[in-house]
Every structure is written in C-alpha cells, then in structure tokens.
C-alpha cells in the first residue's frame with residue numbers, strides 16, 4: 001500500500017455498481033417507512049409471534065458492524081496507514097458502544113423485538129459492514145496522511161463528534177427513563193429533548209453525515225442515506241405518538257430538527 005498517495009483508483013466496477021444500487025434502495029425503503037412503522041418498541045402492534053429480548057437482538061444484529069470492518073482492516077494491514085487507523089478508530093467509537101455496550105445498558109424491561117426485524121437488522125449490518133470494510137480498507141480511496149489535513153476530514157470529524165455526543169446523551173436520558181418507569185413511557189426532558197422529540201435520531205443522522213464527509217466514500221454516503229431513510233420517518237412517527245399519548249406534550253418541540261421539522 002503506497003503510504004503517501006492520497007487517491008488510488010483500485011475500486012472495481014462491481015463494487016461501485018453494488019454500492020450505488022444499495023444507496024438507491026434507501027429511497028423506496030424511506031417511502032415504505034412513511035406508511036409502515038418498523039414494528040419494534042412503541043410501534044410494535046403486538047401481533048408478531050416470535051419475539052426476542054431487546055438486549056440479545058441488539059447484540060446479534062449489531063455485532064457484524066464491529067467485526068466485518070475490523071476484520072477487513074486487519075486483513076488489509078490497515079495499521080500501515082494512519083488515515084485508515086483513524087477511520088477504524090472513529091467507526092469503532094460508535095459501534096463498540098452500539099453493539100457491545102448499549103445492549104447491556106438496555107433495561108431488562110425494554111420492549112422485546114420481533115425476530116424477523118432482528119434478522120433484517122442483521123442483514124443490513126452484514127451488507128453495510130462489508131461495504132465499509134471493502135471501500136475503506138481493501139480498496140481504499142484515501143490513505144495518504146495529507147488526508148488528515150483536508151477540510152473534508154476535519155469538517156466531517158467535527159460533525160461526527162457533535163452527532164456522537166448528541167446521540168449518546170439522548171440515549172442515556174431515554175435509558176434512564178426506561179429504568180425509572182419499567183413498562184411505561186414518559187415525556188423525555190433535558191438536553192436536546194428541549195427542542196426535538198428524537199435527538200438520539202438527530203445525533204445518529206449527524207454522525208453518519210459527518211462520516212460520509214470524513215471518509216469521502218460511497219459506502220459512507222450510502223450509510224448516511226440509509227440512516228435518514230430509517231430514522232426520519234421513525235422520528236415523525238415517535239413525535240405523533242407523543243402528541244397522541246400526552247395532551248400536554250410541549251407544543252414547540254419539533255420531531256427531529258429544532259424549529260423546523
């Protein structure tokens with residue numbers, strides 16, 4: 001791997017085609033999710049037969065997101081490039097928490113998940129993890145250390161960091177609520193909840209937009225699109241649900257974007 005070269009045209013056509021098809025799929029998924037809520041948590045209609053504990057489901061479905069990119073990094077000797085090491089460190093900052101810490105922080109009373117939904121999440125992470133491992137480490141577009149001084153890396157890293165803090169803080173507040181009132185939902189408050197109903201989703205979307213910028217990769221772009229496809233409709237559904245459940249729900253609070261949406 002040439003350590004000081006900024007761009008190398010090693011991406012095979014099949015990988016690019018696959019990734020653009022994958023990215024394009026986010027659009028119909030978003031359209032579907034505007035009409036059908038993913039059936040977990042408060043939107044689970046209770047008609048699914050096979051359910052699995054939330055903790056186990058998150059552990060199983062998110063683990064490939066750690067293992068596949070980390071495996072590709074090792075296989076491709078990614079440690080020889082500080083840029084690739086940086087990519088992996090940032091990725092793992094989010095995913096070690098989501099896959100291996102978050103599940104154990106979930107209250108035992110968190111709503112169980114339909115097994116089918118867990119399998120869909122698993123499939124998503126197998127594809128997304130493979131695309132990231134391949135684009136970032138096996139056929140890297142950027143590996144030279146000069147990338148660390150590029151405005152896209154610097155801006156993306158700041159955006160990712162802001163998103164990570166918002167996501168983590170909001171998740172902490174929700175997990176505390178779930179522990180305090182098992183089996184019952186209440187109105188979250190504090191932090192970014194002052195302005196929006198789903199700051200955890202806002203943080204997540206911000207993270208992956210920052211990631212797409214800092215890696216400047218098709219895989220990053222596709223992941224940002226998929227995250228929005230999943231979480232924008234779900235934020236709107238959560239927001240409507242809060243209004244329906246709590247007549248005194250803060251009127252000025254928006255669904256996802258402070259003051260806007």
Ligand SMILES: NC(=O)c1ccc[n+]([C@@H]2O[C@H](COP(=O)([O-])OP(=O)(O)OC[C@H]3O[C@@H](n4cnc5c(N)ncnc54)[C@H](OP(=O)(O)O)[C@@H]3O)[C@@H](O)[C@H]2O)c1
Nearest residue numbers: 041042110111174175177178185186188200201204227230
């Ligand atoms: N990148 C992606 O495409 C993607 C997709 C999905 C999720 N995620 C991320 O994964 C994380 C979890 O997502 P999620 O959809 O499970 O979030 P969520 O619906 O906000 O639930 C998170 C946890 O908080 C509890 N909770 C939520 N609101 C509550 C309230 N008002 N009162 C009491 N407890 C409450 C939930 O309990 P219950 O389980 O009992 O509802 C659950 O244990 C988020 O950070 C999200 O950004 C990412």
